[in-house]
Amino acid sequence: MKKAALVFTLVLGILLAPLVADAQPAGKVPRIGLLGVSPESPTGRAVLDAFRQGLRDLGYVEGRSVVIEYRWAEEVDRLPALAAELVRLNVDVLVAGGGSAGSLAAKHATATIPIVFVYTGDPVGLGLVGSLARPGGNITGLSAQGIEFAGKLLELLKQAVPHARRVAVLGDPGHPAYPSVWRELGLAARTLRVALQAADVRKREELESAFSAMTRAPVPGGILVLSEPLTFRNSARIANLAAKSRLPAVFGFPEGAAAGGLMGYGPNVRDTYRRAATYVDKILKGARPADLPVEQPTKFDLVINLKTAKALGLKIPPSVMIRADQVIE
Incomplete structure (x- = not known):
């Protein structure tokens, strides 16, 4: 009887070993590497707080049951060097913020350390994962939206500002998804009979000159902020520069309206970062990124700033107002 019990125990141990082999060793405090651009803006602080809250909700206490190594690039071109630095620290999981640029920097930095990307558009098109259902490799995470989302933003701007015949597109040409976004915008612009003009900015210091160029003829009827x-x-x-130029600005993220834009539309960034903690938890408990499907946003928030609309002399149509998740008055 004792011999049979011993054999059963040994067999059970062999069967269960692969399930726990990759989990954290008992007593080890896991280290998370968090790669981002800047925590200093209100939105930056908000998403950082959301990620920390997500960890707390799962029972983690920063500094006791988990250590977070923060690396802030401030400028996107510093992301690759900081991703490599986190890899040298041999963190247990690398959380890649900074949009597509941060995700690509992390992927290029390591093929072994598990990576969780956050708020990244078109992860398949960018080559981050093999598919959304089965990412493969050492990377998975949460997408923002596909490139088709850009066309929906343009449609929303046109509905809110029907007289707009020309729309400026404010974005960074160095962003990995920039060419794909422009292709999608071109298709939508032809359908909506809108002319597009590029307002390219690579750093904060170029914003003023971009708006100065916009206010010279031909002046656009609105701005789409990628x-x-x-x-x-x-x-x-x-948002402040758009207000001074008296140009309606529609942002590709809800927080843009709270910042003073006319409207903001997109997935809830805070919720995305909070959900990232769930992926980290699963990986620390032994799950492989290759087996964790990429999570796509299911809810898009539309925020309308009526205070800004009034200042611009605009009346938002009821067909747009009825879709709003939040109205700022």
């Missing part, structure tokens, strides 16, 4: 790290962390500055 969802990128540069625009996200400078949303208040962009």
